[in-house]
Amino acid sequence: MIERIHLRIVHAVKEQGSLTAAAKELCVTQSALSHTVRKLEDNLGTEIWIREGRSLRLTQAGQYLLNIANRVLPLLDHAETKLKQITQGERGTLRIGMECHPCYQWLLRVVSPFLDAWPDVDVDVKQKFQFGGVGALLDYEIDLLVTPDPFYKSGLNFQPVFDYEQVLVVPKNHPLAFHQYVKAEDLRDQVLITYPVATDRLDIYSQFLSPANVNPRLHKTTEATDIMMQMVACNRGVAALPKWLAEEYSKTLPLTVLRLGENGIDKQIYLGTRDGDSGIQYLQAFMDLARSFNSPTN
Structure with a gap:
């Protein structure tokens, strides 16, 4: 059975470059990490890595596990964070992805009153020029996408702002x-x-x-x-x-x-969200506030 620790190990080794560094990152001994990997390889009947000198090269099975880890681990981390917020009565962080690069000044006009109205909510903005917003939204890397080019896909909702x-x-x-x-x-x-x-x-x-x-x-x-x-x-x-x-x-x-x-x-600027997040109060509050700023200069 593939467990979360297996995905974390594969991801950590890829990120850190070695078993030793990955073990340190995961706060386990190298021998414990190696034992866990060997046990997984025995259960799967295939190798995860092939040693090439001092480096490790992922096998086809290992690369597949890495792809799964890159998708699943953010989902699990996000779920744990949300559950902790519910348990502790916290609101958490509104993660915004920007595909409209000139819209940053407009966003600042919205963020300032939003932070005043929601003191327990932080705002994190992801703005990269090669940023894939729809994928980040579907993969729960962001909660809200600001874009001039909505991509209508099952599970997503885009509303025009201005x-x-x-x-x-x-x-x-x-x-x-x-x-x-x-x-x-x-x-x-x-x-x-x-x-x-x-x-x-x-x-x-x-x-x-x-x-x-x-x-x-x-x-x-x-x-x-x-x-x-x-x-x-x-x-x-x-x-x-x-x-x-x-x-x-x-x-x-x-x-x-x-x-x-x-x-x-x-053109129009749209706000994209996941259909299942419509009940998140602070997300809805941000969208309502954004619609009130229905021009970048008002």
Whole structure:
């Protein structure tokens, strides 16, 4: 029978790199850890690791167990935390995943009154540019997903929070700055600066450039919005941002905000949750508060 300790051992050895380090991490002796692994291998009739010099290489069975450990252990840890919170009357932590990288300022406006209203609830924000929000939500790594691109899947629920327009930002003295709007063809000879996200997840590509079979002359990336806008202001390229954010930067930098196409690109920000979490009071309270901030600038 595969037990939790087996999954923890496989995960710890992979993370720590050796049986000795894994035993120290798990607060057991190396001999006890080795005995547990040998017993599991005997029961399964297959090896978990193969020794290659001083290192260990997972067998196919070991890799499968590692994949299971990566999925199951966070679920078990989350369940234990929730049960302790129920027993002790605590509220715990609201874990928020961000797929809308420019939305951080909006999130701060919501978090501040939420923390005031729920003093026993902490907030943890996960924001990575290669972040897979839907998977994290399904795997209980986060409780709430902020995203402009909902992925409707059984067990998940997405509710719109506010609308916005995706626009192009160019230097004040740029030739395109005098246009009423830009066409995809106008960007063929431009340097486009974006966040370090796959192009198929960037609206400027998926909804504007790719349908017209156009690519910019050069595509650069940066994680910091401030740096991105400074680069645009200094004639290093052009960038696409939500209109509310672009207009904020245009107040202090020599920038011009332009519509993408004659009709523009309209988007929405959604909050994603798991269907089974609808009874969590602080989660529902956060969503109600977020809907009251139905604009990034209100």
